Amino acid sequence: MIGDTADSSDEVRSSREREEALAFETASTGKSPSGRLAAGIRWLLFLVVLVFVGRYVMVHARDVGSVPVPSPWLFGASTLVGLAGYSLVAVAYCFVLSRHGAEVSFPRMVGVVYLPQLAKYVPGKIWTIVVAMELFAREGVARRVALVTIALVMAAGLLANVLTTLLLGGEVILRHFGPWTFGIALGSLVAFAFPPCFYGLSNWGLRLLGKEPLSARLSLWELLLVVITLVVTCLLTGTAFFLLLASFYPVSWDQWPTIAAIFLSAQVAGFVALFAPAGIGVREGILLMGLQGIVGPGPAIVVTGVCRLWQTAIELMLAAIGWIMLRHAPASSVAEEARGDSSS
Numbered sequence: 001m002i003g004d005t006a007d008s009s010d011e012v013r014s015s016r017e018r019e020e021a022l023a024f025e026t027a028s029t030g031k032s033p034s035g036r037l038a039a040g041i042r043w044l045l046f047l048v049v050l051v052f053v054g055r056y057v058m059v060h061a062r063d064v065g066s067v068p069v070p071s072p073w074l075f076g077a078s079t080l081v082g083l084a085g086y087s088l089v090a091v092a093y094c095f096v097l098s099r100h101g102a103e104v105s106f107p108r109m110v111g112v113v114y115l116p117q118l119a120k121y122v123p124g125k126i127w128t129i130v131v132a133m134e135l136f137a138r139e140g141v142a143r144r145v146a147l148v149t150i151a152l153v154m155a156a157g158l159l160a161n162v163l164t165t166l167l168l169g170g171e172v173i174l175r176h177f178g179p180w181t182f183g184i185a186l187g188s189l190v191a192f193a194f195p196p197c198f199y200g201l202s203n204w205g206l207r208l209l210g211k212e213p214l215s216a217r218l219s220l221w222e223l224l225l226v227v228i229t230l231v232v233t234c235l236l237t238g239t240a241f242f243l244l245l246a247s248f249y250p251v252s253w254d255q256w257p258t259i260a261a262i263f264l265s266a267q268v269a270g271f272v273a274l275f276a277p278a279g280i281g282v283r284e285g286i287l288l289m290g291l292q293g294i295v296g297p298g299p300a301i302v303v304t305g306v307c308r309l310w311q312t313a314i315e316l317m318l319a320a321i322g323w324i325m326l327r328h329a330p331a332s333s334v335a336e337e338a339r340g341d342s343s344s
Contacts, residue, residue: 041275049273049281056288056297063298074247078240082314085236089113092156092229097149099218102141107329111322112136117315120278135326144212148202153230155198156223160230161268168238169261198223238263244310245303249295262290263307284308 090109097104104112116131129150136146199217218226238260245251245259266286270279284304291300 043275045273045275049276049285053281053284053288056285057301060297060301063296064301065298068248070247072247074243078243078247079310079314081236081243082240082310083317085233085240086114086314086318088229088233088236089153089157092153092226092233093149095222095229096152096218096226097141097145099222100145100149102145102149104136104139104141105329107325108139108322110318111324111326112139114315114318114322115326118319121280122277148199151202152198152218152223153226156226157230157233158268158271160227160234161264161271163227164231164234164238165261165264165268168257168264234264235260237267241307244307245291245295248303248306249299251294255294259291259294262287265290280308 087110090106090113093113094104094106094109097109112132112135115135116128119127119131129147132150133143133146136149137143141149239256241263242251242256242259251259266283267279269286270276270283273279273282276282287304287307288297288300291303294300295303
């Protein structure tokens with residue numbers, strides 16, 4: 001009798017979590033009239049960006065010439081450095097999650113973090129978060145903990161990107177892209193200078209969703225450690241892009257700060273452009289604008305196109321590694337119980 005009651009409560013809890021996940025997904029994608037209007041506006045903005053980039057490519061197509069064969073050593077080095085840089089994101093997730101009272105091992109975290117990245121090419125930026133929350137749930141992490149962890153690491157990554165961009169090429173970035181970068185940096189700094197601000201907003205959002213607020217939280221110094229880790233990620237990925245460019249066209253190490261800053265600013269712009277799946281068009285536009293003064297319009301078009309393929313290949317490699325880890329790396333007892341409950 002007691003066992004039947006426990007099984008019934010587990011079924012009710014699992015059913016409730018599925019209903020909450022469906023409600024979160026429906027509310028996020030927006031199936032109401034206002035949601036359809038917002039989707040229409042997003043598509044319009046996306047088309048405008050694509051037209052701008054397409055027009056640039058057509059105007060400067062004659063400058064492209066023949067695409068040079070990349071240096072295999074520099075191209076391979078850029079890929080390895082990029083893999084190392086992006087892998088640090090999983091380290092940041094492990095650390096933040098542990099401070100929120102849950103745990104996922106690093107090998108399995110690679111899968112939890114990078115398999116959802118494949119969903120970013122689906123219109124609507126929410127799909128990456130939806131898939132990540134589902135994978136966290138399979139690892140035995142409560143959805144409220146997963147949601148706050150994802151939000152914190154994303155905010156820390158945005159802050160790290162902006163700070164590193166301004167550190168490496170603040171003058172160039174401001175000249176090309178305006179002072180709005182300082183606005184993003186200032187807003188992020190305010191949120192992270194006062195941890196109660198972030199957790200206050202997070203717990204307020206959890207209450208609106210009918211979730212229990214988080215009691216475990218990171219201190220200011222722990223938040224700064226996460227940001228520093230992600231700054232290292234930015235430095236490595238910026239260096240990886242510099243090596244990618246150098247594998248095609250001659251550039252000097254004196255230009256490394258500016259080139260890395262242009263790449264990172266493109267990442268920021270693609271992230272905050274909610275209308276563009278995976279930042280398509282937006283990232284390319286920033287790279288074209290920044291690189292044309294360094295290598296010329298034609299080479300800028302070549303490297304911008306190669307960069308999209310190169311980054312996608314790195315994400316696919318990390319997703320493949322993560323998929324293997326999720327299948328073969330040992331899972332925690334909590335994760336095994338969570339999968340047992342979902343299968344029953």
